[in-house]
Amino acid sequence: MTSSETSQIAPPHRLLMGPGPINADPRVLRAMSAQLVGQFDPSMTAYMAETAELYRQVLRTTNEATVLVDGTARAGVEAVLVSLLAPGDRVLIPTFGRFGSLLVEIAERCGAEVTTIDVAWGQVVALDLIEAALREVHPKLVAIVHGDTSTTMLQPLDGLGELCHAHGALLYADVTASLGGNPFEMDAWGLDAATAGLQKCLGGPSGSAPTSLSPAAVEVIAARSSVEAGLADGERSTPPEARIRSNYFDLGMILDYWGPRRLNHHTEATSMLFAARECARLLVAEGIGAAVERHRLNGTAMADGVAALGLELFGDQEHRMHNIVAVRIPDGIDGDAVRAQVLERFGIEIGTSFGPLHGQVWRIGTMGYNARPDAVLTTLAALEQVLRRCGFEAPAGAGVDAAIAHYDDRDDLAGRAGRAGPARSQEAP
Amino acid sequence: MTSSETSQIAPPHRLLMGPGPINADPRVLRAMSAQLVGQFDPSMTAYMAETAELYRQVLRTTNEATVLVDGTARAGVEAVLVSLLAPGDRVLIPTFGRFGSLLVEIAERCGAEVTTIDVAWGQVVALDLIEAALREVHPKLVAIVHGDTSTTMLQPLDGLGELCHAHGALLYADVTASLGGNPFEMDAWGLDAATAGLQKCLGGPSGSAPTSLSPAAVEVIAARSSVEAGLADGERSTPPEARIRSNYFDLGMILDYWGPRRLNHHTEATSMLFAARECARLLVAEGIGAAVERHRLNGTAMADGVAALGLELFGDQEHRMHNIVAVRIPDGIDGDAVRAQVLERFGIEIGTSFGPLHGQVWRIGTMGYNARPDAVLTTLAALEQVLRRCGFEAPAGAGVDAAIAHYDDRDDLAGRAGRAGPARSQEAP
Numbered sequence: 096m097t098s099s100e101t102s103q104i105a106p107p108h109r110l111l112m113g114p115g116p117i118n119a120d121p122r123v124l125r126a127m128s129a130q131l132v133g134q135f136d137p138s139m140t141a142y143m144a145e146t147a148e149l150y151r152q153v154l155r156t157t158n159e160a161t162v163l164v165d166g167t168a169r170a171g172v173e174a175v176l177v178s179l180l181a182p183g184d185r186v187l188i189p190t191f192g193r194f195g196s197l198l199v200e201i202a203e204r205c206g207a208e209v210t211t212i213d214v215a216w217g218q219v220v221a222l223d224l225i226e227a228a229l230r231e232v233h234p235k236l237v238a239i240v241h242g243d244t245s246t247t248m249l250q251p252l253d254g255l256g257e258l259c260h261a262h263g264a265l266l267y268a269d270v271t272a273s274l275g276g277n278p279f280e281m282d283a284w285g286l287d288a289a290t291a292g293l294q295k296c297l298g299g300p301s302g303s304a305p306t307s308l309s310p311a312a313v314e315v316i317a318a319r320s321s322v323e324a325g326l327a328d329g330e331r332s333t334p335p336e337a338r339i340r341s342n343y344f345d346l347g348m349i350l351d352y353w354g355p356r357r358l359n360h361h362t363e364a365t366s367m368l369f370a371a372r373e374c375a376r377l378l379v380a381e382g383i384g385a386a387v388e389r390h391r392l393n394g395t396a397m398a399d400g401v402a403a404l405g406l407e408l409f410g411d412q413e414h415r416m417h418n419i420v421a422v423r424i425p426d427g428i429d430g431d432a433v434r435a436q437v438l439e440r441f442g443i444e445i446g447t448s449f450g451p452l453h454g455q456v457w458r459i460g461t462m463g464y465n466a467r468p469d470a471v472l473t474t475l476a477a478l479e480q481v482l483r484r485c486g487f488e489a490p491a492g493a494g495v496d497a498a499i500a501h502y503d504d505r506d507d508l509a510g511r512a513g514r515a516g517p518a519r520s521q522e523a524p
Numbered sequence: 525m526t527s528s529e530t531s532q533i534a535p536p537h538r539l540l541m542g543p544g545p546i547n548a549d550p551r552v553l554r555a556m557s558a559q560l561v562g563q564f565d566p567s568m569t570a571y572m573a574e575t576a577e578l579y580r581q582v583l584r585t586t587n588e589a590t591v592l593v594d595g596t597a598r599a600g601v602e603a604v605l606v607s608l609l610a611p612g613d614r615v616l617i618p619t620f621g622r623f624g625s626l627l628v629e630i631a632e633r634c635g636a637e638v639t640t641i642d643v644a645w646g647q648v649v650a651l652d653l654i655e656a657a658l659r660e661v662h663p664k665l666v667a668i669v670h671g672d673t674s675t676t677m678l679q680p681l682d683g684l685g686e687l688c689h690a691h692g693a694l695l696y697a698d699v700t701a702s703l704g705g706n707p708f709e710m711d712a713w714g715l716d717a718a719t720a721g722l723q724k725c726l727g728g729p730s731g732s733a734p735t736s737l738s739p740a741a742v743e744v745i746a747a748r749s750s751v752e753a754g755l756a757d758g759e760r761s762t763p764p765e766a767r768i769r770s771n772y773f774d775l776g777m778i779l780d781y782w783g784p785r786r787l788n789h790h791t792e793a794t795s796m797l798f799a800a801r802e803c804a805r806l807l808v809a810e811g812i813g814a815a816v817e818r819h820r821l822n823g824t825a826m827a828d829g830v831a832a833l834g835l836e837l838f839g840d841q842e843h844r845m846h847n848i849v850a851v852r853i854p855d856g857i858d859g860d861a862v863r864a865q866v867l868e869r870f871g872i873e874i875g876t877s878f879g880p881l882h883g884q885v886w887r888i889g890t891m892g893y894n895a896r897p898d899a900v901l902t903t904l905a906a907l908e909q910v911l912r913r914c915g916f917e918a919p920a921g922a923g924v925d926a927a928i929a930h931y932d933d934r935d936d937l938a939g940r941a942g943r944a945g946p947a948r949s950q951e952a953p
Contacts, residue, residue, distance in 0.1 A: 302793030364731030
């Protein structure tokens with residue numbers, strides 16, 4: 096490859112209806128094209144403070160310790176686990192899909208003693224199972240995924256914080272896939288830590304991890320944190336072996352950078368900060384409740400549509416996330432061939448799957464900017480055509496008809512969501 | 525704050541002439557506004573492959589293992605150190621500024637046994653000192669900063685790889701601040717690992733860390749790496765206690781994601797990938813040698829200009845980076861007040877400093893998109909005005925005159941760099 100062969104970025108048009116990333120809201124992309132300012136410029140620190148406040152609103156928390164971790168959603172997960180868990184600490188991880196296994200893997204690498212509760216993919220974990228394990232294990236931390244895209248399940252968290260606290264444990268949830276599309280109440284549900292990403296219901300690109308910590312979590316971290324050499328000598332110095340094992344993910348240092356002390360740590364990823372701020376600003380302007388309802392409406396329309404095409408839904412539908420549905424690949428149909436035709440002929444991406452579900456289901460998302468009726472109907476229309484061409488006799492028009500019937504049944508809601516979806520939400524000045 | 529109070533991103537105009545971040549090239553900002561594609565879309569994997577190839581050209585290497593780490597420059601540093609260094613491994617870190625201390629701090633958190641060679645800020649480390657320490661310490665790795673913005677020094681690396689290899693050590697350099705503005709030859713100088721960032725001479729935003737590994741470094745990492753649970757069961761499984769201590773920074777996993785196996789790891793930060801690709805594309809189109817010469821020319825003009833204003837330069841000028849100069853704050857002048865006036869009156873940012881130099885010097889950068897004569901002359905003109913208003917009698921016009929004389933002395937080069945700078949470089953289709 097020579098330079099003359101390498102052209103400007105010009106990605107093909109895609110409608111991304113998989114488990115994420117999804118198409119970014121164009122307003123988020125525009126926010127990223129803003130020119131940079133210095134990292135301690137008054138305008139920059141004001142943007143950081145505004146972003147923290149917006150994420151408090153999105154996460155439904157009053158936690159002062161609300162920041163971005165500069166990395167993908169997984170960076171937020173690792174920052175929380177490595178900051179809270181010292182080697183030998185006990186952590187309880189109820190697991191119902193791939194992203195629960197990721198929590199296990201990261202906690203193991205932190206040197207923690209991990210106990211899991213495993214349920215079959217397609218189910219969630221009953222609170223009494225968690226309570227029994229709390230009694231037995233006495234963990235320092237319970238770490239759990241809220242919505243796991245690998246199975247589409249949404250774990251109930253209401254009441255879990257109280258349960259953990261009664262047993263002396265902190266509660267952390269990875270809300271990457273669920274936040275903004277499903278009800279979430281950080282403070283009311285008693286969470287001590289939550290981390291997210293932008294590339295699901297928030298309608299942004301991957302690369303920034305909104306992260307919030309309760310005062311109790313901050314206390315644990317402060318006891319383990321230290322100040323970087325040369326920044327404030329002698330202060331809060333911790334012997335090397337007792338330090339948090341990562342510098343980049345030391346949330347104590349990141350809080351010192353975001354907080355009033357403004358101690359230099361990394362150089363904040365300004366363009367991703369702008370993106371994260373715009374994601375939250377649009378969500379707050381729409382109203383968190385309205386956004387959740389929009390995801391519910393469009394997610395249900397998609398589920399009704401694929402069912403009407405004669406496809407079977409996977410997993411406990413009572414506990415499905417609003418923003419994604421898993422669909423069994425019919426016997427005799429080549430799942431990857433269907434996905435390839437949907438992508439190549441129609442420019443629409445639907446998802447494959449991992450682990451025990453690999454080759455068994457497709458995963459179809461309706462999230463963030465793409466939680467819109469036109470995106471749902473276009474996907475159903477294309478899927479019907481491809482299924483027919485691949486040998487599966489989907490009843491003509493049934494998917495689109497079912498989804499439209501669903502929207503029409505709900506005139507009050509369809510009026511709001513159907514005419515314009517997120518793009519019509521009131522634009523703040 | 526309510527949603528109606530939170531407005532669109534609209535940062536004030538700033539000319540960023542500090543140690544970085546600097547203004548991003550507008551073409552890089554535009555690249556980030558491209559819509560997203562799926563993470564395994566053929567266009568996405570092609571962009572990843574092109575980006576890797578472009579960074580091979582920028583880093584002057586044939587290393588297949590050339591990727592982006594999704595985080596700021598510091599994320600790249602930590603990824604290399606935690607992937608190469610197992611607890612108890614010996615690492616030798618020659619240190620001549622703050623970012624050397626950062627290598628020490630991160631290596632300590634990896635559990636490594638750290639030996640440092642410390643020289644006074646403003647100097648570089650003589651190769652014979654490093655050789656003597658290699659004989660004594662027998663480290664697995666030598667980790668060193670190439671250009672340290674805290675002191676403006678550029679550490680000579682030519683010959684160091686050979687020296688390290690003769691003593692059985694790998695060589696890693698953090699080239700964040702130097703790459704693109706100063707000569708760098710990854711393969712010819714025998715480096716086994718190099719990491720960078722976008723926000724210095726590459727003219728992009730912070731948030732992506734180009735990283736390259738020699739085959740010898742890959743071999744060390746492969747022996748420690750593992751495959752995430754659920755992705756390829758049983759394969760290359762490593763007992764938890766022997767695994768790389770981080771999942772996010774496990775370069776073995778990141779190589780499996782970027783490489784032909786395309787094993788899912790994080791969700792690539794697509795917009796930052798687009799930015800990183802555009803930074804490298806523009807640099808390759810300009811020509812690496814031409815870009816280095818542009819930084820030399822404009823950096824020298826700035827240094828000549830501030831000296832002509834009656835200010836004293838800090839540090840060994842024979843070993844100064846092209847892209848930054850440190851200037852002693854004159855006796856009786858309030859350094860922060862000067863910086864504040866330059867920012868508030870003229871919208872120009874110059875840098876403060878850390879550690880032993882705090883309050884002693886300003887740091888003025890000429891890098892990336894801002895390595896342009898108009899940026900140099902504007903900064904000198906504003907600085908002269910502010911110095912005079914703050915009570916320092918800078919000779920009227922002397923700074924700008926000296927810089928212009930420098931440009932005019934070099935008709936051949938000034939013709940190229942003076943008329944348009946980077947914006948005039950040939951645009952590939």
